[in-house]
Structures are given as structure tokens and as C-alpha cells.
Amino acid sequence: MPERTPTPAEIKRWRQYLADERAEAAVYRDLAKRRDGEERTILLALAEAEGRHAKHWTELLGEHALTTARASLHNRFLGFLARSFGSVFVLALAQRSESRSPYASDTDATRAMAADEAIHEEVVRGLATRGRNRLSGSFRAAVFGANDGLVSNLSLVMGMAATGVGSQVVLFSGIAGLLAGALSMGAGEYVSVRSQRELLDASTPTQVTLSAAPSLDLKDNELVLVYLARGMSREAAEHRAAERMGQFTCDCDPSLSLRPDKFETSNAHETLGTAWGAAGSSFCFFASGAIVPILPFLFGMTGAGALVLACALVGLTLLATGGVVGVLSGASPLWRGLRQLGIGLGAAAATYLLGLAFGGVVG
Template sequence: MTQQAPTPTPAQIRRWRKYLADEIAEGAVYRELASNRHGEERAVLLGLAAAETRHEQHWRSLLGEHATKKTRPSMRRTMLRFLARHFGSVFVLALAQRAEGNSPYAGDTDASRRMAADELVHEEVVRGLATRGRNRLSGNFRAAVFGANDGLVSNLALVMGIGATGVATSMVLFAGVAGLLAGALSMAAGEYVSVRSQRELLDASKPTQITLAAAPDLDLDANELVLVYKARGMSDADAAHRAAERMGIYSCDCNPSMSLQPELKETAEAEEHEEIGSAMGAASSSFCFFASGAIIPILPFIFGMGGTPAILLSALLVGVALLATGGVVGLLSGASPTKRGLRQLAIGLGAAAVTYALGLLFGGSVA
């Protein structure tokens, strides 16, 4: 005789409905993301959606007739679906990674062990997809965030320090504009020199074609070309193969993977330089990023405000910007955006508070 399953409690029904709604929403998120992807990424996302459908069926079978009543998914899943539908960016994957990592199934006996294991694996799958996106924008994103933060913090500290001395509003505005230009130009110059120097180092390290001209006249019994390739890190066998090929000897029984492929080599070198970028491009980007942050602290003074109200509004505007940039960094890194935002806020306002205190000190002593 088949034993009848126990009647679920109202608390279980509510919890299962919530799980079901979340699984439906997560599956929809992955399908939305897959619609904007191609190839391997699309296949992976559709695989995740299929797994969420299996989990959905588990809760439907437990709920039985109670599954017909719809329940709203959690706010996080609702927001994820909205972002996936309208943006489909790495931010969505970063949020999905956190959602998968916070699955309650491990501590819920109503969820199977297989489902709990699935969620752990899903977190790693989404982490891998999110890492691809992070790698694609890491360089530009890093420059944007750090440039803007430098502008926010340094110019707020300057404005608050000067403003605390009690000087005229025009002097505070002049100091803020000067700080914006000085900082932006300094950042631009530093990026230009850095990128230009890196490109020059790569050019200096790139092998020349002198071996092509010297190869015909070299002694076969004392082949100096072998030393050239060994100096570049090749093994004895690979160096001998490359040297023999340079000298026109193609019967060498060495590693065939070391055969010359000039077109591939040129492509790799071009990609290497492309990853570094141009010096002028890096300089102009750094200038704009710093200036975009540095202009925020002086906005109240630009629009005619002065004194303590202008300083307070300046600190408020910068605080909001720091929370936003910190939250974005937290999202992309898979960490808590709230914690990262508050950390960024504490650091920025802490630095500004120090200069404000110094301004009060020196302003009082001058008076």
C-alpha cells in the first residue's frame, strides 16, 4: 500500500511558492541573457535555464494543487529580470552570481541534496561567465573608476580645506577649478608616459629580423642562431629546429610546432599593442575621467552658492557619487555593493574631513 505524503503546513506552502517564483524568475533571467549571446555563452546560459526548470518542477510537484496560485519572486530576482531584459550586461551576471551563492537550499530539508549541489555549481558557472565580461572591460573600467574617484576625493578635500579658512567664495571656486585642471592634467601626463614607456619597452624587446640576413653566411657546425633562440627561452631541440629553418634546412627532426608562422606572429604582436592602447587615448581618457569626478565638488560654487551651505551640498553630492561608484565596483567584483559603497564613502569623506579640520585650524590662526 502506497504511503500518502503528509499534508504540507501553511508555512511550507508559502516557502515553496516563494521558491517556485524565484526559480521561474531565474530561468527567465538566463533565457533573456541567452537571447543576446551567441555560441558557447548562449549554450551555457540555456543550460542554466534548463536546470532552473528542473528545480521549478520539484516545487510544483510538492505544491500540487497549491502551485496554481502565483507568488511574486523576491525583489532581487525581479530586478535581475528587468536588467537582463533591458541591459543584459556583466552587471546582471554579477548580481546573478550573488543570488546563486545565497541559495537557501543547503539548509532546507524540502530541497533535495542534488538541488543544493546544483546551486553551488551554478554560482561557479555564472562566476565564469561574469569573469569573461569583467576581463573585457577591466582596463577601461579600472581607469574610469579610479580616475573619477581621484577627482571626487581630491577636489572635495581641496574645496573643503580652502572653504574652511573663510576665504571668499570666488577663491574657493578658483581653487576648485585649479585643482580640477591640475589633477586632470597630471593624470593625463602620467597615463601618457606610462603607456608610451610600455610600448617602447615592448618594441625594444621585440626580436629583429637580423637573423634572416645573417643566416646564409653562418657556419653550420657552429650555429650561432641556436644561441639566439636559446637566449629567448627555447629548449635545445626547439632552438635547433628554428635555427635550421632559418638557414633553409627543413629536414630537422625537431618539434614541428616551432615552425615559423609569420602571419600568426604579426597578428599576436598587433593584438599585444592593441591591448595596451595608444598613449594619447589613455591620456585623454584619464583627463576626462578625473575631470568628471572633480567637477562635482565645485558645482554648488559654480551656481553661486557659498559658505557652509555650499560646502555641505558639495560633500553630499560627492557622497552620493562615491556610494554609486563603490556600489558598481562591488557589483562587478561579486561583493556586496552596499559594503563597497559605504567603504568608498568613508574613505572619501574621511580624507575631506581631515583637510576641513586643517582649514579651520589655519583659518582661525590667520584670523
């Protein structure tokens, strides 16, 4: 690259790039401290790559690199999370950060740097996916439970208030809705997850082929049917059956030999989560969500003021839960939060209108 005097705007931009690259490298190093094995190696390799990028901007800046900018607020926040927690939330945020790299459209960045950032997004996505899989069972129940508690109990409170009943009746209705909903969610989630686990267990092949094979009739070899039912081609099924019956002492065609029989079910169970964990998450998070709409009534508020405050509290909570889902999924937290807010308040408004209509008919 020919030497030239950079403009003030370029110096400012390069300094920001340099600060952010250093911050991102620190994030990956801090995450690596909390990992071991392959994940640690991957994170350190990412930190090294960010260091190469930082070196590029340092060389471009020359003497101007002596004065550095502060990393962006996003990267500073990410660094704090990495140092303090090192959780899947940090990886999810890092994935989103990598996806917004400006290098692809910046002529001062090399093509290799732009390609690095694109690959980094996929690397971080892969690391984050492991954590998402570990969280997904109980986390799904938790998010569903919290939002169901928020929306259903707010709707119940709004509907009851719209009929014109007293604030005490609204409060006790909300408490009853909290207890009934939390117990129902917990029991339903337990049964759901337990049933799904039983279905997975029932679908797992057994090792009966090992014990039964020596006694089978060679002319009517039903062992072939077992492997055909598992999805093998006839050629592979016949080859495997011959192995099991002791006709082959070696594997002449490795592409047909599928020995030994190993069935990976841990990932499915890990993704699903435990039945008790899902039930507990559903109960607790439904209750934590359902208590929010009745907080104003618990503290003695009445009338329209209590309803407005209940809607505001629920709205803020819906924004927060939607934002968390957005962060974990690598999507926009704001958009996910607004979507949750629109759905929740829309349901509450519909119930309020129904309460007004019902109250008018009864009155």
C-alpha cells in the first residue's frame, strides 16, 4: 500500500477499528479462560486473528496509533460480560457483532480481513449453538412460562377490571390466575417433556441383534429386515447381517460395514432438557410473570391508575424477555422485544374490550 497522509476522518475510523479489534480479542481471551479443550483452542485462535487485524490498523495509523480511541459501548459491555460470566449470552452477542463487521465495504480493510470476519461469525455461531442446545429445553419452558404468565394474567386482570368489579376482586382473581396457571404450566410441561423422552427412548434401537444373531436361521434371515427397517440399503443390510451371524471375520468393504452399533441419543435428550427442570422452570417463570400485573393491586392501588401501571410494568417485562430471546437467537433484541410487546398488549386490550362488553350486558 503506497504511503500517504491519512485524513482526520480516516484516522478517527482506524483508531475506532483498532480499539474494537483489541476489545474483541480480549473478549475471546476472557472466554477462553472459562473453557477447556477444543473450545479454548478455538477461542484463542479467534483472539489471535483479531490481533492480526489490530496490527493492520496499527501499521496504517503509524505514529497516529499512539493515541487510541475507546472501544465501542457494545464491545465494552461484551468485555464486561465475558470477564464476569462467560456465558452463552456473550457468545450470542459476539456472533451478532461479527455479523455486523464493516470490513466488507471498507477499502482500507483487506479482503482477507473481511473473509476472516465472515468466518468468525460461523465459528462463534457453532460455539454458541452448543450453549443454546444446553439451554434450549429449560430455557424454552422458562420463556414460554414467563410470557404466558405476563399476558394471561394481565388479560385476566384487565378483563375483570373492565366489568366494573372492585379492586379486591381483581386482586384475588389475579392471585387465583397466578396459582392455577403456574401449577398447570408446571404439570403440563412435565408431562410433555416426559412423554417426549419416552418416545425418544422407544425409538432407540436395542442391541438384540448381537445376542440373537447366532441362533437365527440362515435361510430365513430376519436380521436383514431389522437393518432394512433402520433405513439401510438392501446391500448394506445383507452385509451387516452376515457380519452379525459370523460369516465375515474381516470387513472387506468398509463402506458397507457399520460396526459397531452405536446410537447417538444424548444430543436429543440434551436439547429436550429434563422433565423436572422444564416443569420447575415453567412453574417459577409463569409465577414470576403472572405476579407483575397484580403488583399495583398488591400495594393498594385501585382503579385506572393501577391498570395503567400494570400495563406499563408488563410492557417493560415483555420488552426485556423478547430482547433476551433476540440476543440468544442472534437476532435484533429490539425487534423481538417490540414483537413480544405488541402481542402481549394486543391480547390484554382484546380481553379488556370483552370485559367491557360483558360488564355492559350484565349491568
